[in-house]
Amino acid sequence: MSLTSTANETLVEHADAAATDAQQPDGQQPTGPQDAGPATGAQADGRSNAEVGADDASVVFHSWSKQGGLKPLPLAGGQGTTVWDHDGNRYLDFSTQLVFTNMGHQHPKIIAGITEQLGTLATVAPAHGNATRAEAARLILQRAPEGFEKVFFTNGGADANENAIRMARLVTGRTKVLSRYRSYHGNTGAAIVATGDWRRIPNEHATGHVHFFGPYLYRSEFWASTPEEECARALHHLERTVQAEGPESIAAILLESVPGTAGIMVPPPGYLSGVRAICDRYDIKLILDEVMAGFGRTGEWFAFDAHDVRPDLITFAKGVNSGYVPVGGVIISSDIAHAFDDRVFPGGLTYSGHPLAAASIVATQRAMAEEGAVENARRIGADVLGPALVELGAKHDVIGEVRGTGVFWALELVADPETREPLPTPTVAALKSDLISRGLLPFATDNRIHVVPPINVTDDEVARALAIYDEAFTAFRP
Numbered sequence: 001m002s003l004t005s006t007a008n009e010t011l012v013e014h015a016d017a018a019a020t021d022a023q024q025p026d027g028q029q030p031t032g033p034q035d036a037g038p039a040t041g042a043q044a045d046g047r048s049n050a051e052v053g054a055d056d057a058s059v060v061f062h063s064w065s066k067q068g069g070l071k072p073l074p075l076a077g078g079q080g081t082t083v084w085d086h087d088g089n090r091y092l093d094f095s096t097q098l099v100f101t102n103m104g105h106q107h108p109k110i111i112a113g114i115t116e117q118l119g120t121l122a123t124v125a126p127a128h129g130n131a132t133r134a135e136a137a138r139l140i141l142q143r144a145p146e147g148f149e150k151v152f153f154t155n156g157g158a159d160a161n162e163n164a165i166r167m168a169r170l171v172t173g174r175t176k177v178l179s180r181y182r183s184y185h186g187n188t189g190a191a192i193v194a195t196g197d198w199r200r201i202p203n204e205h206a207t208g209h210v211h212f213f214g215p216y217l218y219r220s221e222f223w224a225s226t227p228e229e230e231c232a233r234a235l236h237h238l239e240r241t242v243q244a245e246g247p248e249s250i251a252a253i254l255l256e257s258v259p260g261t262a263g264i265m266v267p268p269p270g271y272l273s274g275v276r277a278i279c280d281r282y283d284i285k286l287i288l289d290e291v292m293a294g295f296g297r298t299g300e301w302f303a304f305d306a307h308d309v310r311p312d313l314i315t316f317a318k319g320v321n322s323g324y325v326p327v328g329g330v331i332i333s334s335d336i337a338h339a340f341d342d343r344v345f346p347g348g349l350t351y352s353g354h355p356l357a358a359a360s361i362v363a364t365q366r367a368m369a370e371e372g373a374v375e376n377a378r379r380i381g382a383d384v385l386g387p388a389l390v391e392l393g394a395k396h397d398v399i400g401e402v403r404g405t406g407v408f409w410a411l412e413l414v415a416d417p418e419t420r421e422p423l424p425t426p427t428v429a430a431l432k433s434d435l436i437s438r439g440l441l442p443f444a445t446d447n448r449i450h451v452v453p454p455i456n457v458t459d460d461e462v463a464r465a466l467a468i469y470d471e472a473f474t475a476f477r478p
Helices: 003-022 049-059 108-120 131-143 157-172 189-194 198-203 227-245 271-282 334-338 355-371 373-395 425-437 459-475
Strands: 077-079 082-084 090-093 148-154 176-180 209-212 250-256 285-289 313-316 328-333 399-405 408-416 443-445 448-451
Touching: 090 459, 108 355, 131 148, 131 328, 131 355, 148 157, 148 334, 157 176, 157 189, 157 250, 157 285, 157 313, 157 328, 157 334, 176 189, 176 227, 189 198, 189 209, 209 227, 227 250, 227 271, 250 271, 271 285, 328 334, 355 373, 373 399, 373 408, 373 459, 408 425, 425 443, 425 448, 425 459, 448 459
Parallel strands: 176 209, 176 250, 250 285, 285 313
Antiparallel strands: 077 082, 082 090, 148 328, 313 328, 399 408, 408 448, 443 448
16 A cells, blocks of 8 residues: 555544544434523524534535534533533533633623723724733733743634744744644644644645654653653654754744643653753754643643743643634744844734734633632642542543643543553544533544543532543443
């Protein structure tokens, strides 16, 4: 079989798995722990799941999916950690959609902030100054390490990474960008090629990208048996890659501080600081992608806060405003920001720093601070969710490894705990369907279930979700 045909088959397999991410299982109507929806909102237009789903599938082109036969689960409303469909079925949202509703659905302070801005100035071109935009940037910089000075706003995480790569290339005069095989950085030209997983393969049109293996002890590429060995050998591999590619040609190393969609692999102690040392040794910029891990997800404002490292550029999106309005951005260190004082930055976006997006950031950041949401995520992970997931893993052989921090966890599923053979994606899709039928929205990808509730989740909600996971794994038959 040719390499091309193998890649195409892999693409189809993964596309089939991705298509399950928004689908309702055939022949099942999720009932959940609470069957009745709210008195208003869930069925306000009198339409059913079947009607709305059919309308959506007929006119909406869905991402990462075969379009034929899609059965998207329609959601009519939500509040906090709970969402409901048009038939009145309720679900605990432990996917936070695509890991972005960090403060839950319809948070009143965020809604109020957006509404107030809407009544004042709904939109403005990025060339104008805007007080709400400036306040959003100030609040973001307040959480960044010392020495960061400016924020460039984008429409989301992909174009944040795209522009961070552009900045690094411009200030260094170099072109190559190194990133991990197990990574996801977005679906724009350079970002998708920087991505390491299967999605880059049909999109490899950008140039100047090199991939390397990062630490992942459960499936070590380095024959390591301890976190210390994995860290040291992964850093050696990275430095040898830098040397082989020619340091003088490398603009940046781009890493997710904690890889998210690729498997929630918390780096071993010393890894990120070791990457920083390699960058310093060869005068390479370090870009840390905090799109999924940032703003409370790991129990820290930024995931890298727990790892003694200072990057040159930080990318963000998702949790910065709980995804209420599309937004992302690049947090820029002083030296890179001032490199463009007398030089035009050749990049921009029509909606950069859109006032509604900026207002949603301001409201979210203030709510997170006022309500101690980041501290809650840290406590939940350490005292409630983490221990319960470890207990769940010990109970069910199909769970090969439990890993994570804060409210950012992965259950790696295996067909055989001894060989660690991954559970096939169709089997994971069936397990996901069962979880939905029990009233929980999971995040499933490849051979994993990611447990990623809002950062303000309560102990009781975690207990309810864990009972559902346990029921589904108990009933599971491969």
